[in-house]
Amino acid sequence: MNTTYKIGFSLVLALLLFPARAADIGAGKARASACMGCHGSAGVSNSGMFPSLAGQSSAYLETQLKHFRAGERANATMNAMAKDLKDADIQNLAAYYAGLPGKSAGGDANLARTGQEKAAMCMGCHGNNLQGNGQFPKLAGQHPEYTGKQLTDFKSGARKAGQMNAIAKTLSEDDIKALAEYIGSLKNP
Structure with missing residues (x-):
């Protein structure tokens, strides 16, 4: 054999x-x-x-x-x-x-418009509508407060995830707030 x-x-x-x-x-x-x-x-x-x-x-x-x-x-x-x-x-x-249906958390409309401009950097991993992509989580509809904290933790290194740490370091506090509001405003089917 x-x-x-x-x-x-x-x-x-x-x-x-x-x-x-x-x-x-x-x-x-x-x-x-x-x-x-x-x-x-x-x-x-x-x-x-x-x-x-x-x-x-x-x-x-x-x-x-x-x-x-x-x-x-x-x-x-x-x-x-x-x-x-x-x-x-x-x-x-x-x-x-x-298997459960999601729900949009909502977000500040003015900040969400600004965040939408910054969201392109997220789409490569998290999908075009930020609905997730395999190992990459769905961001759409998450609470802005939660998303903002995660981005801040990635930026500071308190949460480790390679590329997310590098991307978050490029974001200002205002960028993080705007992105979080945009993500919260997205539909989460």
């Missing part, structure tokens, strides 16, 4: 013995009861301090929950909430929130 054949056979055998597990949205909804105080009963936060999770991609949500669980993304509350989550819990939560 040649090496290529052995590797291929081993991969097929592994896939048959360990099939991918589909997410259980019902289990995710049940587990999400602990999240509702901050992220809202339907994944839409009522507070500008916390992000809305409704409609985010499951890939993005899974990645962030794993970062919180591992302590790679620092937030005392989220680190504590995620520390005991198993991979299946994370997958179920992500599937539940990804």
Whole structure:
């Protein structure tokens, strides 16, 4: 038996013995009861301090929950909430929130017009309407306060994410405010 054949056979055998597990949205909804105080009963936060999770991609949500669980993304509350989550819990939560409809947070119309001019730099990763793109989160409709804080944290280095740190360093406080208002004003289907 040649090496290529052995590797291929081993991969097929592994896939048959360990099939991918589909997410259980019902289990995710049940587990999400602990999240509702901050992220809202339907994944839409009522507070500008916390992000809305409704409609985010499951890939993005899974990645962030794993970062919180591992302590790679620092937030005392989220680190504590995620520390005991198993991979299946994370997958179920992500599937539940990804399937919920989002809602626009709104934003100051005057600042939003200014922010729209700056948003082109965001579209390469986050999509033309800032609706997200795989591992890159949906920004559309997020609370301006939350978005502004995240951009400020990226700028200062308090939140680490390579290219986001570099981009945020180019933004003034006024740019951050305008972008956050524009992002909040976008429709979030």
